[in-house]
Amino acid sequence: MYHPVEVSEISGPVVGTSLQRTLREQQTLLDSAGVGIVFIRNRIVVHCNQRYAEIYGYASPQELLGHSSETLHPNRDAFRALGREAYTTLCEGQTFRCERQMRRRDGTLFWASLTGRLINPQDTREGSIWTVDDIDEHKQTQDLLRTIQLEKQVLFDQAMVGIVFLRERHLTRCNRHFEQMLGYEPGELIGSPSRRWYRSDAEWEDAGKRCYAPFAQGQSFAGEVTLCRKDGTPVVCDVRAKAMGAQGSVWIAMDITERRRAQEALAKAHEELERQVRERTRELHETVVDLHREIVDRKEDQDRIHWLAHYDALTGLPNRTLLAERSQQAIREAASAGTPLAVMFIDLDHFKHVNDSLGHRVGDALLIQIGNRLRAVVREYDTVSRLGGDEFVLLLPGANAQGAARVAGKLLEAFRQPYQIGHHELTMAPSMGIALYPSDGQDFDALTQSADVAMYRAKRDGRATFRFFTPEMQAQSLRALQLENALRRAMERQQLELHYQPQINIATGQVRCVEALLRWTHPELGRISPAEFIPVAENSGQILQIGEWVLRTALAQLQAWRAQGLDRIKVAVNLSAIQFHQPQLPEMVSRLLAQAGLPPDALELELTEGVAVADPRAAMTTMQQLRARGVHLSMDDFGTGYSSLSQLKHFQLYKLKIDQSFVRDLEHDSNDRAIVSAIIRMAQALGLQTTAEGVETAAQLQFLREQGCDEAQGYHFSPPQAAGQIESFLLQRCV
Numbered sequence: 001m002y003h004p005v006e007v008s009e010i011s012g013p014v015v016g017t018s019l020q021r022t023l024r025e026q027q028t029l030l031d032s033a034g035v036g037i038v039f040i041r042n043r044i045v046v047h048c049n050q051r052y053a054e055i056y057g058y059a060s061p062q063e064l065l066g067h068s069s070e071t072l073h074p075n076r077d078a079f080r081a082l083g084r085e086a087y088t089t090l091c092e093g094q095t096f097r098c099e100r101q102m103r104r105r106d107g108t109l110f111w112a113s114l115t116g117r118l119i120n121p122q123d124t125r126e127g128s129i130w131t132v133d134d135i136d137e138h139k140q141t142q143d144l145l146r147t148i149q150l151e152k153q154v155l156f157d158q159a160m161v162g163i164v165f166l167r168e169r170h171l172t173r174c175n176r177h178f179e180q181m182l183g184y185e186p187g188e189l190i191g192s193p194s195r196r197w198y199r200s201d202a203e204w205e206d207a208g209k210r211c212y213a214p215f216a217q218g219q220s221f222a223g224e225v226t227l228c229r230k231d232g233t234p235v236v237c238d239v240r241a242k243a244m245g246a247q248g249s250v251w252i253a254m255d256i257t258e259r260r261r262a263q264e265a266l267a268k269a270h271e272e273l274e275r276q277v278r279e280r281t282r283e284l285h286e287t288v289v290d291l292h293r294e295i296v297d298r299k300e301d302q303d304r305i306h307w308l309a310h311y312d313a314l315t316g317l318p319n320r321t322l323l324a325e326r327s328q329q330a331i332r333e334a335a336s337a338g339t340p341l342a343v344m345f346i347d348l349d350h351f352k353h354v355n356d357s358l359g360h361r362v363g364d365a366l367l368i369q370i371g372n373r374l375r376a377v378v379r380e381y382d383t384v385s386r387l388g389g390d391e392f393v394l395l396l397p398g399a400n401a402q403g404a405a406r407v408a409g410k411l412l413e414a415f416r417q418p419y420q421i422g423h424h425e426l427t428m429a430p431s432m433g434i435a436l437y438p439s440d441g442q443d444f445d446a447l448t449q450s451a452d453v454a455m456y457r458a459k460r461d462g463r464a465t466f467r468f469f470t471p472e473m474q475a476q477s478l479r480a481l482q483l484e485n486a487l488r489r490a491m492e493r494q495q496l497e498l499h500y501q502p503q504i505n506i507a508t509g510q511v512r513c514v515e516a517l518l519r520w521t522h523p524e525l526g527r528i529s530p531a532e533f534i535p536v537a538e539n540s541g542q543i544l545q546i547g548e549w550v551l552r553t554a555l556a557q558l559q560a561w562r563a564q565g566l567d568r569i570k571v572a573v574n575l576s577a578i579q580f581h582q583p584q585l586p587e588m589v590s591r592l593l594a595q596a597g598l599p600p601d602a603l604e605l606e607l608t609e610g611v612a613v614a615d616p617r618a619a620m621t622t623m624q625q626l627r628a629r630g631v632h633l634s635m636d637d638f639g640t641g642y643s644s645l646s647q648l649k650h651f652q653l654y655k656l657k658i659d660q661s662f663v664r665d666l667e668h669d670s671n672d673r674a675i676v677s678a679i680i681r682m683a684q685a686l687g688l689q690t691t692a693e694g695v696e697t698a699a700q701l702q703f704l705r706e707q708g709c710d711e712a713q714g715y716h717f718s719p720p721q722a723a724g725q726i727e728s729f730l731l732q733r734c735v
């Protein structure tokens with residue numbers, strides 16, 4: 001038992017020495033003790049050691065001596081409460097231990113571990129001894145630890161992730177969230193092997209390999225693992241796992257099934273969006289391409305429309321519209337500069353025959369070549385245009401009459417070269433009419449009209465030539481227009497009539513054939529010569545209708561004469577080249593003969609040499625067809641055209657009619673005599689009959705007889721007369 005004694009209270013030499021040593025030892029013991037020790041009597045600090053003073057913030061024990069122990073407590077209540085609690089135990093002679101907050105000298109509180117004991121449990125007045133240890137730091141650490149543990153527990157319990165502790169792949173502990181996540185009751189999983197929350201052995205083993213491999217290298221695992229609920233449904237988890245040495249491992253699993261599902265849905269939506277964007281982009285691209293194409297197409301269409309409106313589709317030459325525009329411009333310039341200008345109208349002679357006999361393809365190819373040849377002849381700034389068909393118009397700015405004539409001459413020269421179309425070698429000649437500005441017309445229409453009229457004159461004057469427009473032509477062209485209009489109504493108004501002129505056998509004086517000649521008597525215009533109106537009918541196309549009427553009427557008349565007893569008489573009908581090139585001609589002839597009830601050899605068709613000029617081969621085919629049907633063919637006006645001897649051989653002709661231009665001057669012109677004589681001999685050599693036209697005198701007849709000409713026709717015997725008038729002549733002269 002410790003009795004605190006003041007050293008000065010001890011006296012006596014021996015006692016004093018050992019007592020002093022004891023006291024020193026006690027004092028040393030007190031001073032070196034690691035805990036604070038205090039002796040309190042009547043709630044007053046009677047004695048304490050250095051450590052005690054330090055704990056309460058005093059420099060030395062002396063500073064505390066005499067202090068009320070109450071000041072060392074936080075407050076009076078705490079002091080009394082401790083007294084009440086401690087003295088129950090102390091009075092029983094027990095040691096009282098507790099941990100209490102105490103107060104330092106500066107007022108701060110600290111935790112202290114107190115151990116007290118009464119000196120004499122029977123008498124509390126003797127005081128008590130207390131050891132005090134400053135456990136404030138330890139207490140704070142403990143509190144901190146407790147708080148941390150509490151927090152950990154809260155985290156463990158409240159975490160929104162599953163937390164699992166495993167040892168050797170068996171669950172030692174897990175939080176509620178893990179159980180709930182997998183659908184288990186609290187504690188149901190304790191001790192279970194981790195295999196329990198995998199769908200199959202394979203998945204479990206695979207997860208084991210993936211997760212434990214990093215553990216072996218001291219690393220943690222982080223990854224996605226598919227676990228399995230109690231009811232079998234899969235749970236996709238984001239798993240973090242860490243090895244804890246001998247403690248096993250801790251696993252944190254977060255259910256990301258929904259997130260994964262949402263991610264998948266998002267990815268799908270994203271993919272769909274991308275697909276839609278791609279689709280839209282593609283559509284947009286296509287729309288842009290379509291639009292672009294449409295714009296290009298429209299531009300091309302516009303260009304094409306503009307081109308078609310201004311150019312001839314076949315030859316690529318300017319058409320009438322562009323020609324008119326250029327002409328107007330050229331006329332304006334010529335007017336202001338006082339310079340000349342020529343317009344040349346070109347029509348191809350017998351071009352239609354090419355089309356009819358060789359087909360449009362050949363005709364088109366020929367027109368293209370002709371267009372190129374025309375372009376090659378003229379200057380750069382001249383315009384070569386095609387109006388359609390075989391009509392071309394040249395606009396020659398700056399060209400006077402001399403210049404235009406030179407161009408026409410060059411064209412004639414250029415046209416002399418044959419055209420090679422496939423295996424066909426074709427020659428084509430132009431008839432050209434020239435009109436000059438300003439004398440022949442002040443504007444485009446007037447100039448082209450004048451050039452057109454001049455071109456007709458060139459045609460009439462033998463074709464393959466050119467003519468300048470003259471005022472006299474103007475009058476004639478007006479006449480042609482007048483005739484064309486009048487001719488349209490001539491047939492329906494019965495103004496047409498046939499006259500017949502006999503052809504006399506020179507040797508016997510007998511009539512074997514009459515030539516039907518067309519007559520037109522107009523109420524105002526009077527009698528119009530076929531030489532004038534037949535070309536008009538040919539140009540306007542009316543010749544086909546008129547020609548058929550002539551054939552029908554002539555055959556009907558012949559049939560009537562035959563019925564009257566003139567049963568061996570024949571009729572000769574003139575055939576225009578245009579009629580001849582009609583593909584249905586042979587069929588039509590047969591039909592009309594059949595309608596009249598006449599044999600084919602009752603009809604003789606008079607052709608002009610012109611029919612064979614453009615395409616002898618096609619002409620030959622038509623002639624063969626007619627001959628095959630039994631119709632006789634004769635060549636009219638022979639000697640004026642260009643028939644070659646070799647062609648004649650193949651033409652299957654029956655007769656040559658010697659043109660009246662050779663007969664007219666037989667008496668005075670030895671050349672004509674020579675020609676007529678040669679024709680007759682040639683015909684004889686070819687086995688052809690000969691008929692001389694326009695025989696007006698006995699001397700002409702005599703010469704023809706001497707030369708061996710078979711027949712004669714002319715005023716010497718009879719002019720062409722109406723059927724009724726010629727009948728008596730025929731009755732006398734027909735056998």
Ligand SMILES: Nc1nc2c(ncn2[C@@H]2O[C@@H]3COP(=O)(O)O[C@H]4[C@@H](O)[C@H](n5cnc6c(=O)[nH]c(N)nc65)O[C@@H]4COP(=O)(O)O[C@H]3[C@H]2O)c(=O)[nH]1
Binds near residue numbers: 530573694696
């Ligand atoms: N100077 C003179 N002339 C004589 C004499 N004898 C007859 N003539 C005339 O000579 C022409 C002979 O007919 P062409 O050469 O076939 O020439 C014909 C013929 O090419 C054509 N033509 C007449 N009728 C038709 C027809 O129906 N169809 C076709 N396509 N042409 C016809 O018109 C041309 C002229 O016929 P026309 O005026 O009737 O003139 C006729 C006739 O009247 C004579 O002794 N002296």
